[in-house]
Amino acid sequence: MSVETFLRDYWQKKPLLIRNAFPDFEPPVSADELAGLACEDDVESRLVLQNAGGTNWELENGPFSDERFSSLPASHWTLLVQAVDHWVPEANALLEQFRFIPSWRIDDLMISYATKGGGVGPHYDNYDVFLIQASGQRRWEIGGIFGEDSPRRDDTPVMILPEWDAQETFILNPGDMLYVPPRLGHNGTAESDNCMTYSVGFRAPSHADILRQFTDYVGEQLKSETRYSDPDLTLQSSPGQILQTDIEKVRSIMTTYLNEPDLLENWFGEYMTEQKYPEQSGPSEDAELYAVEVLTEYLEDGGLLYRSEGSRFAYREKQDGGAVLFVNGIACEISPDSVDFARALCDLPAISAIDVPTREAQEVVTELYNMEALYGEE
Numbered sequence: 512m513s514v515e516t517f518l519r520d521y522w523q524k525k526p527l528l529i530r531n532a533f534p535d536f537e538p539p540v541s542a543d544e545l546a547g548l549a550c551e552d553d554v555e556s557r558l559v560l561q562n563a564g565g566t567n568w569e570l571e572n573g574p575f576s577d578e579r580f581s582s583l584p585a586s587h588w589t590l591l592v593q594a595v596d597h598w599v600p601e602a603n604a605l606l607e608q609f610r611f612i613p614s615w616r617i618d619d620l621m622i623s624y625a626t627k628g629g630g631v632g633p634h635y636d637n638y639d640v641f642l643i644q645a646s647g648q649r650r651w652e653i654g655g656i657f658g659e660d661s662p663r664r665d666d667t668p669v670m671i672l673p674e675w676d677a678q679e680t681f682i683l684n685p686g687d688m689l690y691v692p693p694r695l696g697h698n699g700t701a702e703s704d705n706c707m708t709y710s711v712g713f714r715a716p717s718h719a720d721i722l723r724q725f726t727d728y729v730g731e732q733l734k735s736e737t738r739y740s741d742p743d744l745t746l747q748s749s750p751g752q753i754l755q756t757d758i759e760k761v762r763s764i765m766t767t768y769l770n771e772p773d774l775l776e777n778w779f780g781e782y783m784t785e786q787k788y789p790e791q792s793g794p795s796e797d798a799e800l801y802a803v804e805v806l807t808e809y810l811e812d813g814g815l816l817y818r819s820e821g822s823r824f825a826y827r828e829k830q831d832g833g834a835v836l837f838v839n840g841i842a843c844e845i846s847p848d849s850v851d852f853a854r855a856l857c858d859l860p861a862i863s864a865i866d867v868p869t870r871e872a873q874e875v876v877t878e879l880y881n882m883e884a885l886y887g888e889e
């Protein structure tokens with residue numbers, strides 16, 4: 512199946528099972544390494560335990576200790592570790608396989624490890640997800656479209672759908688992949704021990720978040736003196752009435768900012784490249800800062816620069832032929848002479864000297880390197 516066919520017929524429309532999507536798949540993260548990550552303070556992790564009948568559920572949040580893992584029961588539990596791509600370069604490289612979707616839409620790679628019978632129950636997500644079976648076997652049931660008004664159990668620490676009627680069932684083996692569109696109910700259960708599933712999730716901000724974030728962004732740039740005004744006010748027969756002309760003034764306030772050149776465009780680029788864990792980013796106070804000449808010499812000697820795991824890059828082209836580069840929620844104007852550089856920086860797995868031909872590009876690369884959004888080969 513071509514990417515074009517998938518996007519046309521399946522993306523956000525219906526599920527798709529792809530057998531042997533990753534032939535001879537070698538998981539870049541082992542079960543022990545996953546448990547080690549779950550013991551780290553900076554890593555988001557969860558344990559979900561259930562009884563054999565699937566009637567009682569417990570949720571624990573990490574970080575965990577070695578002793579906690581050694582005390583777990585023999586079956587019916589799941590370890591979930593979020594954003595593994597932020598910490599393991601080989602896991603981050605797996606996301607390159609999904610760049611047929613705009614990269615600013617990719618959220619992270621979550622890995623789950625389950626013992627036999629383990630799962631998180633029937634549920635739905637508000638975003639697209641690709642489920643890659645890395646080891647062991649998992650039974651996936653899918654069926655029904657759900658939303659906020661759908662019944663859900665209120666006696667469990669995780670969101671579980673109490674009314675579950677599977678319409679299709681698949682057993683996934685290592686290398687198989689299941690695509691699940693938003694709001695489609697699904698339920699995964701480990702059919703064996705050592706069941707590892709890689710979940711590639713996508714960002715899908717709600718309309719509520721988009722409106723709140725944009726209005727906050729605009730509001731932060733306005734002076735308190737910028738207010739509703741009505742110098743053309745005339746006497747009206749009913750002082751309690753809100754006239755349509757008043758509403759149109761308010762509507763005009765809204766549309767003015769929506770139509771202001773570059774305002775919405777730059778906000779969206781900054782918003783969609785904000786890091787998942789911004790508190791973990793940036794150089795330390797004693798980090799060494801490199802000069803443009805030093806980094807340029809490194810590139811000219813054959814060195815490569817890579818996007819740091821957890822960093823987000825995007826760009827947009829402008830009508831004047833230039834571009835705006837967005838990195839980790841920061842916008843940077845790019846002249847027409849360096850647009851190809853911005854495109855290479857966002858699209859290629861690594862950039863070399865040939866991709867950084869202008870002084871402007873060299874300065875931008877140096878700044879990104881010093882803020883640890885880029886790194887070189889050791």
